[in-house]
Structures are given as C-alpha cells and as structure tokens.
Amino acid sequence: MHRKNQSTLIATIINLIVAIIFVLIILGTIYAVFGKSISLAISLVNKVSIDTSNVVLEDVKLNSVTKRLENYPEYGTKYGNLKIDSLNVDLPLYYGDTLPILRNGVGHSSGSYFPGEGGTIVCMAHNTKGYLYDLSKIEIGAQIIIETNYGKFTYEVYDTKIVHKTEVDAIEIQNEEEILDLYTCYPVNTFGHATQRFIAYSKLVDKQFN
Amino acid sequence: MKKIISYILSFILAILIIITCIFTMVKSTIMNKQYVISKLEEAKYYERMDAEVIDQFKNYTIQSGLTDDVLEDLFTIEKLTNDINNVIDSIYEGKKIEIDTSEIIENLKKNIEAEVEKEGKVVDFEEEAMQEYLKAIENAYESQISYSTNVVNEIGSTFSKILNLADKAQIAIYIATTIVFLIIVIINIKQIIGLKYISIATMASGLFILVSKLIIESKTDLKNIMLINQATTKVIQLVLDDLLFKVIIAGGILLVFGVILSLVYNVINKKYLT
Numbered sequence: 397m398h399r400k401n402q403s404t405l406i407a408t409i410i411n412l413i414v415a416i417i418f419v420l421i422i423l424g425t426i427y428a429v430f431g432k433s434i435s436l437a438i439s440l441v442n443k444v445s446i447d448t449s450n451v452v453l454e455d456v457k458l459n460s461v462t463k464r465l466e467n468y469p470e471y472g473t474k475y476g477n478l479k480i481d482s483l484n485v486d487l488p489l490y491y492g493d494t495l496p497i498l499r500n501g502v503g504h505s506s507g508s509y510f511p512g513e514g515g516t517i518v519c520m521a522h523n524t525k526g527y528l529y530d531l532s533k534i535e536i537g538a539q540i541i542i543e544t545n546y547g548k549f550t551y552e553v554y555d556t557k558i559v560h561k562t563e564v565d566a567i568e569i570q571n572e573e574e575i576l577d578l579y580t581c582y583p584v585n586t587f588g589h590a591t592q593r594f595i596a597y598s599k600l601v602d603k604q605f606n
Numbered sequence: 607m608k609k610i611i612s613y614i615l616s617f618i619l620a621i622l623i624i625i626t627c628i629f630t631m632v633k634s635t636i637m638n639k640q641y642v643i644s645k646l647e648e649a650k651y652y653e654r655m656d657a658e659v660i661d662q663f664k665n666y667t668i669q670s671g672l673t674d675d676v677l678e679d680l681f682t683i684e685k686l687t688n689d690i691n692n693v694i695d696s697i698y699e700g701k702k703i704e705i706d707t708s709e710i711i712e713n714l715k716k717n718i719e720a721e722v723e724k725e726g727k728v729v730d731f732e733e734e735a736m737q738e739y740l741k742a743i744e745n746a747y748e749s750q751i752s753y754s755t756n757v758v759n760e761i762g763s764t765f766s767k768i769l770n771l772a773d774k775a776q777i778a779i780y781i782a783t784t785i786v787f788l789i790i791v792i793i794n795i796k797q798i799i800g801l802k803y804i805s806i807a808t809m810a811s812g813l814f815i816l817v818s819k820l821i822i823e824s825k826t827d828l829k830n831i832m833l834i835n836q837a838t839t840k841v842i843q844l845v846l847d848d849l850l851f852k853v854i855i856a857g858g859i860l861l862v863f864g865v866i867l868s869l870v871y872n873v874i875n876k877k878y879l880t
Contacts, residue, residue, distance in 0.1 A: 403872075403876060404869065404873055404876055407868075407872040407875070407876075408865065408868045408869050408872055411802060411805055411806050411809065411868040411871075411872075412809055412865070412868070414613075414806050414810075415620075415806050415807075415809035416810075416813060418616075418617050418620050418806065419810050419813045419814045419817060422620070422621065422624070422810075422814055423814070438825050438826055441826045441828065442826055442827055495662075495666070496665060498668075498669075499664070499665060499668055522668055522669045523669070524668060524671070584671075585671060586671055586735055587670060587671045587718070587729050587733075587736055587739075588671070588733060588734075588737070588740075589669060589670060589735050589738040589739045589742065590669075590735055591735055
C-alpha cells in the first residue's frame with residue numbers, strides 16, 4: 397500500500413515535471429518571438445509609473461569641474477526660492493513649468509540650465525497678486541536672488557522687454573554666460589489670457605556655494 | 607508513436623487552455639462595457655472627475671485676472687456623467703461623439719460678467735485674451751472627459767470591430783479546445799481516456815498563468831501607474847487588481863485540478879491496469 401502510494405506520488409511528480417517543461421517551452425518561444433515587443437511594453441508601463449513612496453529631494457550638488465549638477469531635482473519638486481527684495485517677492489522655485497506647478501510658485505523651464513551651470517536659466521510665474529504681479533515695475537540694476545540647497549545665486553537686471561507670447565526668439569538658450577530670464581504674462585489687470593510677456597533679463601553677479 | 611502524439615496534443619491543449627483563460631478574463635473585464643461602468647462607479651470616477659475638471663479650470667483661471675468664483679455651477683454632475691458615459695458608448699459601440707460645452711461657456715460668461723460688474727468694469731468677450739481663456743476652459747473640459755474626441759472616435763471605430771471579432775474568436779477557441787480534448791480522449795480511450803495528458807495540459811496552463819503573473823509583477827511597477835489623471839488612474843488600478851486576482855484564481859484552480867487529475871489517473875492506473 398505504502399509502495400503504491402509512493403509510486404502514485406512519483407508518477408504525479410513526473411507529470412508535473414513534464415508540465416514544467418511545457419511551460420518553459422512556451423515561455424521560451426514567446427520570448428524568442430515577441431521579446432522586443434514585450435520589452436517595449438514593459439518600458440512603456442514603467443514610464444507611466446510614479447513611485448511616490450520614496451521620493452525625496454536628494455542632495456543636489458554642483459560639480460565644479462563639469463559645471464553640471466549631480467542628482468538633478470525630480471520634475472515637479474521645489475528645489476529653491478526666488479527673491480526680489482525691491483518688489484517684496486519671495487516665492488518657492490520648482491523644477492518644471494506645467495500649470496499645476498505654476499499654481500504653487502515659480503516654474504523653471506526644463507529646457508534651460510540650472511543656477512551655477514553657466515547658461516541661460518528660464519523661469520516664469522503668473523502675473524497675479526502673490527506671484528509676479530509687480531514684475532513689470534522691476535528696475536534696471538535690481539537684484540534677483542535664487543537660493544538652493546547647493547548655493548545662493550545673485551543676478552542683476554540689465555534689460556527688460558515686452559514681447560508677444562509667440563516671439564520665442566526673445567529667450568535664447570546659450571551656455572557661454574549665466575543669464576536668468578524671468579517672465580510673466582503682460583499686461584496685468586486684464587481679463588483672460590494675456591497675449592504678451594514681460595521679460596526681465598539678468599546676469600549672474602555673485603555666487604556662494606554651500 | 608501514440609505517446610508522442612499524445613504529448614504533442616497535450617502541449618497544444620495547454621496552449622489552448624491558456625488562450626481560453628486569458629481571453630475569457632479580458633472579455634469579462636476590459637471588453638465588457640457594464641464591467642467598466644461598474645468599476646467607474648466603484649472608483650467614484652464621476653465625482654473624482656468633477657473635482658479634476660474644476661481643478662484643471664483653476665489652472666487657467668489663476669492666470670486670467672479672475673477669481674475661482676467664476677467657476678461656480680458651470681455644469682452639473684449629471685451632465686458630466688452623461689458626457690463620460692457617451693465616451694464609453696463611443697469606445698464600445700463605435701458611436702461618434704461630440705462633447706457639448708456651449709452651456710458651460712454660457713454659464714462661465716454670466717459668472718464673469720457678474721464678477722467684473724462688482725469691480726465696476728466691463729468685459730469684452732471678443733477680445734483675444736478673453737477668447738483664449740474661454741477656449742482653454744472648453745478644451746480643458748473636453749480633454750479631461752475624453753482626452754481627445756478625435757482619438758476616442760478613432761479608438762471607438764477600431765475597438766467596436768475588435769469586440770465583434772472577439773465573439774467569433776471565442777467560439778473558434780472553444781471549438782479548437784474541445785476538438786483537441788476529444789482527440790486525446792479518443793486515442794487514449796483504453797488508457798483511462800488520456801487523463802494523464804489532460805492533467806499535464808491543465809497543470810502546465812495553470813503554472814504558465816501563475817508564472818506569467820509573477821514575471822509581470824517583477825518587471826513592471828503596475829501598482830504605481832499614473833495615467834491622464836488621478837480619477838482615471840484609480841479605475842485602471844481597480845481593473846488591474848481585479849485582473850490579477852482572477853489570474854491567481856484561474857492559475858491556482860487549473861494547477862490544483864491538474865494535480866488531482868494526475869493523482870486520479872495514477873491511482874486508477876496502478877490499481878486496475880498494472
């Protein structure tokens with residue numbers, strides 16, 4: 397009886413092993429035929445996955461040799477503050493320029509450089525009270541300060557312009573000198589979406605690294 | 607020779623069982639309009655979308671010189687629900703949709719006039735700035751409800767054709783599975799109707815389904831998917847959780863059933879045939 401039970405069990409295990417071989421053949425065939433498509437599908441799924449459980453603002457550091465940041469801030473995170481003492485402006489500075497970001501403070505265009513990298517930094521905020529309502533009153537020589545956890549950067553305004561929103565040439569991305577282009581909608585006190593932009597151009601005049 | 611043919615047929619049967627299971631699961635979930643609507647209700651999708659739409663409107667209103675008060679009572683939850691259900695109908699039945707935003711814009715204009723009047727000012731709705739704002743609100747409503755009516759219409763015409771084909775494909779798969787099953791039974795009629803080969807096929811299909819689930823979960827971050835907005839993401843996550851649960855049940859049942867069949871075969875084989 398015991399032997400019969402044992403042989404029954406062994407026979408069943410053998411059948412299970414055959415089943416496992418079948419599974420391996422099917423998986424191997426699928427991988428061989430559709431491997432690339434599967435990898436693409438997996439990467440697409442992972443692209444739309446946002447793990448918010450471990451999101452922390454990592455220590456952002458500037459590499460003094462390459463003049464590039466190490467550990468760039470996550471898109472949508474606050475990485476500094478923008479201050480204009482002459483206009484009583486002190487706003488949080490976020491990486492990114494989507495509408496939800498701009499509701500929280502100053503946005504930093506992802507197509508531009510970061511403070512300290514020696515290129516054009518493009519920032520923007522709404523022209524409403526509590527944001528850059530008074531930006532069009534900024535004077536030549538006024539200072540704009542960006543404070544981050546890796547340093548403090550002071551810019552001095554040297555020019556201002558009012559342009560139509562379609563004049564994208566008004567902002568030039570370059571990496572020969574550090575320029576901060578800060579803009580907002582213009583004019584203020586209009587109803588609807590203003591079709592012009594007020595831009596304050598400023599040059600880096602001081603930097604202090606942490 | 608008979609053994610080799612039986613093993614090959616068992617392998618084919620395993621594949622057919624896998625396809626049947628996957629097909630049945632997909633057809634009863636993603637391809638089933640009533641199922642999707644039930645998930646929308648479970649996720650409180652309509653209420654969440656109401657909040658999402660207003661939140662999106664606020665993104666445009668903040669830069670318009672107006673306050674959020676102008677967004678009061680622009681549309682009812684019934685209108686929103688109706689528009690969302692029209693999108694679902696379009697996808698599942700191939701109907702063309704058009705989302706009507708005229709009432710929303712009219713209500714918005716009234717609210718703007720009332721607000722502006724309080725400041726003793728007048729608003730010109732023909733001005734470019736105001737036209738841009740109204741257009742932005744219109745597009746925001748449409749894109750939140752349907753992402754894009756053009757895209758939905760395109761998806762709808764293709765998806766409804768797929769649904770029609772799916773019914774025919776399901777019948778074909780059932781017939782093929784039955785035929786292979788019967789062939790195994792017939793050629794092994796004297797060997798306990800081929801229970802051995804059927805049990806191997808069942809175990810293989812159960813194992814494949816369970817292993818695939820593990821591989822998918824290890825390679826992808828399904829739990830943290832974020833698509834379009836929070837409301838849509840919640841529905842997608844509910845559907846995925848449901849599908850993965852069904853996968854575990856189907857795989858588990860097939861595996862256990864296969865093991866039981868194998869044990870039964872081996873017991874009978876030992877008792878009566880050897």
